[in-house]
Amino acid sequence: MSRTWAELFGDEPTVADEQEKTGFFGRLRDSLAKSRRALTAELAAGTFDTGDEEAWERLEEALIHGDVGVQATAEIVRRLEARGEVADLGDALAEEIELLFGAAPTFDLTPKPTVILVVGVNGTGKTTTVGKLAQKFREHGRSVLVGAGDTFRAAAEEQLEIWAERAGADFIGAPAGGDPAAVAFDAVEAGKARGRDVVIVDTAGRLHTQSHLMDELAKVRRVIEGRIDGAPHETLLVVDATTGQNGLQQARLFGEAVGLTGVALTKLDGSAKGGIAVAIAYELGLPVKLVGVGEGLDDLRPFDPREFARALVSG
Amino acid sequence: MFDALSDRLQATLGVLGRAKRLDEDAVNKAMREIRLALLEADVNFQVVRDFVAGVKAEALGDDILKGLNAGQQVVKLVHDRLTELMGAGDSQLAFGRSPTVILMAGLQGSGKTTTSAKLALHLRREGKQAGLVAADLQRPAAIDQLEQLGKQISIPVYRTDTQDPVQAAVQGVARAKEDGLDVVIVDTAGRLNVDEALMDELARIRDAVKPLNILLVLDAMTGQEAVNVAEAFQAHVAFDGVVLTKLDGDARGGAALSVKAITGKPIKFASVGEKLDQLEVFHPDRMASRILGMGDVLTLIEKAEAAVADDDQEEMERRMRAGEFTFDDFLKSYRMLRKMGPVKGILKLLPGVGQQLDGVDIDEAQMARVEAIVLSMTPLERRSPSIINGPRRRRIAAGSGTSIDEVNRLLAARKQMQKMMKQFGKGTMPMLPPELTGGKPRR
Numbered sequence: 224m225s226r227t228w229a230e231l232f233g234d235e236p237t238v239a240d241e242q243e244k245t246g247f248f249g250r251l252r253d254s255l256a257k258s259r260r261a262l263t264a265e266l267a268a269g270t271f272d273t274g275d276e277e278a279w280e281r282l283e284e285a286l287i288h289g290d291v292g293v294q295a296t297a298e299i300v301r302r303l304e305a306r307g308e309v310a311d312l313g314d315a316l317a318e319e320i321e322l323l324f325g326a327a328p329t330f331d332l333t334p335k336p337t338v339i340l341v342v343g344v345n346g347t348g349k350t351t352t353v354g355k356l357a358q359k360f361r362e363h364g365r366s367v368l369v370g371a372g373d374t375f376r377a378a379a380e381e382q383l384e385i386w387a388e389r390a391g392a393d394f395i396g397a398p399a400g401g402d403p404a405a406v407a408f409d410a411v412e413a414g415k416a417r418g419r420d421v422v423i424v425d426t427a428g429r430l431h432t433q434s435h436l437m438d439e440l441a442k443v444r445r446v447i448e449g450r451i452d453g454a455p456h457e458t459l460l461v462v463d464a465t466t467g468q469n470g471l472q473q474a475r476l477f478g479e480a481v482g483l484t485g486v487a488l489t490k491l492d493g494s495a496k497g498g499i500a501v502a503i504a505y506e507l508g509l510p511v512k513l514v515g516v517g518e519g520l521d522d523l524r525p526f527d528p529r530e531f532a533r534a535l536v537s538g
Numbered sequence: 539m540f541d542a543l544s545d546r547l548q549a550t551l552g553v554l555g556r557a558k559r560l561d562e563d564a565v566n567k568a569m570r571e572i573r574l575a576l577l578e579a580d581v582n583f584q585v586v587r588d589f590v591a592g593v594k595a596e597a598l599g600d601d602i603l604k605g606l607n608a609g610q611q612v613v614k615l616v617h618d619r620l621t622e623l624m625g626a627g628d629s630q631l632a633f634g635r636s637p638t639v640i641l642m643a644g645l646q647g648s649g650k651t652t653t654s655a656k657l658a659l660h661l662r663r664e665g666k667q668a669g670l671v672a673a674d675l676q677r678p679a680a681i682d683q684l685e686q687l688g689k690q691i692s693i694p695v696y697r698t699d700t701q702d703p704v705q706a707a708v709q710g711v712a713r714a715k716e717d718g719l720d721v722v723i724v725d726t727a728g729r730l731n732v733d734e735a736l737m738d739e740l741a742r743i744r745d746a747v748k749p750l751n752i753l754l755v756l757d758a759m760t761g762q763e764a765v766n767v768a769e770a771f772q773a774h775v776a777f778d779g780v781v782l783t784k785l786d787g788d789a790r791g792g793a794a795l796s797v798k799a800i801t802g803k804p805i806k807f808a809s810v811g812e813k814l815d816q817l818e819v820f821h822p823d824r825m826a827s828r829i830l831g832m833g834d835v836l837t838l839i840e841k842a843e844a845a846v847a848d849d850d851q852e853e854m855e856r857r858m859r860a861g862e863f864t865f866d867d868f869l870k871s872y873r874m875l876r877k878m879g880p881v882k883g884i885l886k887l888l889p890g891v892g893q894q895l896d897g898v899d900i901d902e903a904q905m906a907r908v909e910a911i912v913l914s915m916t917p918l919e920r921r922s923p924s925i926i927n928g929p930r931r932r933r934i935a936a937g938s939g940t941s942i943d944e945v946n947r948l949l950a951a952r953k954q955m956q957k958m959m960k961q962f963g964k965g966t967m968p969m970l971p972p973e974l975t976g977g978k979p980r981r
Binding site: 284287288289290292293344345346347348376378379381382430431432433435463464465466467468469470472490492493494495496498499 | 574577578579580582583587645646647648649679682683730731732757758759760761762763764766767784786787788789790792793903
């Protein structure tokens, strides 16, 4: 039932994709359920009485506990209340959360090359996500070039180069302390010249409150815009699932600086519920496109709103 | 000082806000707002529930202090209780027979490696011989990172070729002992709180190096999850205190309260910037203000005091009041400002200003250009700006690599600033003119 890479990339489904579906459902559920009480278990056992004030309060607390945030929680509760009858709370909740996320995401891979820019605060897992995404594109028959735009963190370039080698992707690096915009320029130019299908540009982690670093990021984007019309085609914000309500601020300010198209939600293999993604989708209308559920290569997955909502509420 | 939240409370309380004492209705309404504020700051919902219940009982029937309205009274009470709660416990590190071992632990990406280096620098400034042990063998190049950081601050870093983090820690500590160091900080790999194998490994490292201090490094942006993380690390290694990182961002940092309330372990340090000297002793009162979304005036005052030598300060004040403001003063105040950290960070600390800044972009590079212009002036020009005529402007522009236009703008800005300083002398708070900060309203 869950979403496959082929669906995300707009490809024809294969037999492997069907297996992927069943495999993923179990994996995400497992990782979400691990060492964590299910949301519904925190609600009253048995049936949900819509006339019971305390039951609503427990529901609110359960959502808040999942980092869904005050605003989005209030909205979900409001919508559930508007239903009048709630036969199965788990089902109803999953449906409402799914609606907040909107349609299942896709990548439009028709532009050649499709340029993907990856941004985020420090320590969320940007470089790892870029590496795994490159691998997935390769597995699905796309030629890939990655640009190591994180010229700040020690050894970030080496880390990405190892990923690129593993994935069979071209690699464009730069000396430490180099200009990330220059790396982006080189990466896009090389991707064009070599006829690659996808160019992924990694960037250094930065706090969204540091305006000079956000300016630097805006420059990276401008350089990419200047090389190919309509690029970057995807600008993904990598958000750590343990992040609280500050995730909203991150999405807002990165959005102002570089214009985001989606979120990659990482580290869902911990006990964090990742509810901040619901808040971001509800308040900013920014869809989640990828989820990270572990350190393994196959632990980066296309985001499936329904599966996520189900896993969030039913464990 | 209690602007945003108490305003909101005042609006909620309405007519009741003018009452002489807090009755149940007023308290109930106020507590709803406090609960929301705490939840929005990522304080764990159970902690919020207990905290609010406690404060509510205390607030009922409270006489409203003279000079405060009901909203302010509630905020003051909440602020005091928050400060009390977060400030409990010893914020000092323990020291014993040399070398004292400090073990750093935490999730991936929380900032352990950088914090280790910052702590080493902090300890050296307190007169201790500090060293670092690289025991993060998990993350590629983590050891290189620690070595590079050690080099920047001239702190020895001990690394070994072993693949076993327990051995790496043991050998590192042993070598630090041979070298006669007072204190040694062991940096470990980030690990998920649900990863039993890695949590056990951390306990083995602890048993092997017997740290007097185990510090949990926690990202200030952490959400409700902070409780699970703290509980797991508590259960496995019983940490002694917390270092809160990435406080230079705009996270309200409610996780700090959650962790303190759940584990009872004190928060010892706060990391407030990327530079290695940006580690501070934790201030519970400031954290309380931050969690409640109030400006942090105390931090600002302290930063300013630390940056300005006393004599300088008096002289500057005298001149400001007199309305004398030359480019020498300008340069001095500018450099003080720089010493205090990024300008936007400083202005954010002012109540009310933080929100005004939402639409304003302060260009730090522009400020560097301003400095270059002043440095291209002769001492006489700096003292008597009125002599700066056309040819002088051309020379200054050429010397600083800027344009005559920019020089003109700066000259105009100094005049404006002089005017402001006069106001400042009269006790009203000026705003920085946009020409100086390169500030421009964003869309």
